[in-house]
Amino acid sequence: MSTNLNVAVIGCGYWGPNLIRNFNSAPNCTLKTLCDANQKRLDVMKGLYPNVQTTTDYNEVINDPEIQAIVIALPVHLHHPVAKAALENGKHVLIEKPMTSSVEQSKELVALAKQKNLTLMVGHTFIYSAPVRKIKEIIDSGELGDIIYMSSRRLNLGLFQKDINVTWDLAPHDLAIMLYILGSEADSVNCTGVDALNISENIEAITNLSVHFKNGVFANIQSSWLDPNKVRDMTFVGTKKMLVFNDIEQFEKIKIYDKGIDMPEAGYSTFADFVFAYRNGDMYSPAFNMVEPLKLEAQHFLDCIRSGSTPLTSGEDGLKVVQILEASSLSLKQNGAQIVL
Numbered sequence: 001m002s003t004n005l006n007v008a009v010i011g012c013g014y015w016g017p018n019l020i021r022n023f024n025s026a027p028n029c030t031l032k033t034l035c036d037a038n039q040k041r042l043d044v045m046k047g048l049y050p051n052v053q054t055t056t057d058y059n060e061v062i063n064d065p066e067i068q069a070i071v072i073a074l075p076v077h078l079h080h081p082v083a084k085a086a087l088e089n090g091k092h093v094l095i096e097k098p099m100t101s102s103v104e105q106s107k108e109l110v111a112l113a114k115q116k117n118l119t120l121m122v123g124h125t126f127i128y129s130a131p132v133r134k135i136k137e138i139i140d141s142g143e144l145g146d147i148i149y150m151s152s153r154r155l156n157l158g159l160f161q162k163d164i165n166v167t168w169d170l171a172p173h174d175l176a177i178m179l180y181i182l183g184s185e186a187d188s189v190n191c192t193g194v195d196a197l198n199i200s201e202n203i204e205a206i207t208n209l210s211v212h213f214k215n216g217v218f219a220n221i222q223s224s225w226l227d228p229n230k231v232r233d234m235t236f237v238g239t240k241k242m243l244v245f246n247d248i249e250q251f252e253k254i255k256i257y258d259k260g261i262d263m264p265e266a267g268y269s270t271f272a273d274f275v276f277a278y279r280n281g282d283m284y285s286p287a288f289n290m291v292e293p294l295k296l297e298a299q300h301f302l303d304c305i306r307s308g309s310t311p312l313t314s315g316e317d318g319l320k321v322v323q324i325l326e327a328s329s330l331s332l333k334q335n336g337a338q339i340v341l
């Protein structure tokens with residue numbers, strides 16, 4: 001039987017309770033302490049989990065010798081200071097996305113975890129989702145051919161953040177998925193956007209991010225907190241077929257289109273020849289079993305702590321996403337100029 005691990009969750013706002021529920025039900029894991037600066041949130045949590053200790057001071061959690069692992073679901077500007085203190089105190093750490101507010105901070109955490117031989121994992125939740133794993137399986141099988149282009153739209157009305165813009169809030173999901181599926185790194189980034197809500201300086205509510213990857217693939221990511229409809233879709237265009245992932249659909253989340261342009265081997269001489277080269281074939285939707293991604297993510301964190309293996313969403317993976325986000329902010333300040341990473 002695997003060793004029991006005592007876990008604390010810091011941050012019981014919107015997202016924290018989802019992590020709390022999954023760590024509470026994970027086998028050989030004791031949810032020991034919950035921390036939030038807001039006592040009312042703690043009272044709600046205590047009602048749900050009466051056996052769990054609560055505190056408003058995260059230092060109490062970090063200094064508790066009985067706690068082995070800390071899960072951070074705080075506003076982004078607090079990720080680095082809390083994670084740093086936790087690692088320095090010998091705790092394994094899972095941090096929500098985006099891992100930190102800067103590349104420098106992410107690098108520091110990655111180095112610290114390595115030096116202390118501790119697990120550092122980032123909550124790139126989609127990497128644990130069944131449709132994303134199915135998409136990777138399909139793309140790795142070669143069914144779509146070589147990937148040429150990817151696009152993603154993550155739009156809704158809110159939920160506004162006060163310390164990060166919409167790219168830092170929503171695009172980590174798209175970037176983590178793209179990096180995971182391509183296995184390539186970003187080469188350069190362009191980003192434009194507007195602070196349509198005047199939330200505060202550098203808090204754009206609508207952005208368009210373009211990424212050129214080192215393997216030649218081009219990606220467009222549209223993020224918005226100001227849209228009447230919730231849109232969560234991604235398109236992967238390959239040399240053979242195209243795939244659309246619509247996460248809003250309850251069923252048929254993935255559709256594979258046998259569409260493309262077949263260039264006549266001898267080239268084409270008339271416009272009519274060119275038109276005939278369009279291929280509009282069948283569409284099918286592959287089946288897969290849904291499991292709650294956070295359940296797998298929580299279990300994976302605990303498994304990595306016990307085995308000492310590198311998480312699928314490691315500190316280095318968190319750093320790669322933050323590198324793109326930091327470049328996107330620089331590009332925004334320069335009206336969309338290309339920033340080479």
Ligand SMILES: NC(=O)c1ccc[n+]([C@@H]2O[C@H](COP(=O)([O-])OP(=O)(O)OC[C@H]3O[C@@H](n4cnc5c(N)ncnc54)[C@H](O)[C@@H]3O)[C@@H](O)[C@H]2O)c1
Binds near residue numbers: 010013076096169
């Ligand atoms: N993986 C996902 O799909 C996903 C989804 C939503 C949010 N998130 C991430 O989760 C994190 C939290 O986001 P949220 O939407 O839950 O934010 P939130 O503002 O709803 O919750 C943050 C909580 O932290 C508490 N807090 C603030 N300062 C504190 C301090 N010094 N000590 C203790 N507690 C403190 C607040 O009281 C609040 O309850 C962010 O990094 C966000 O990007 C991830």
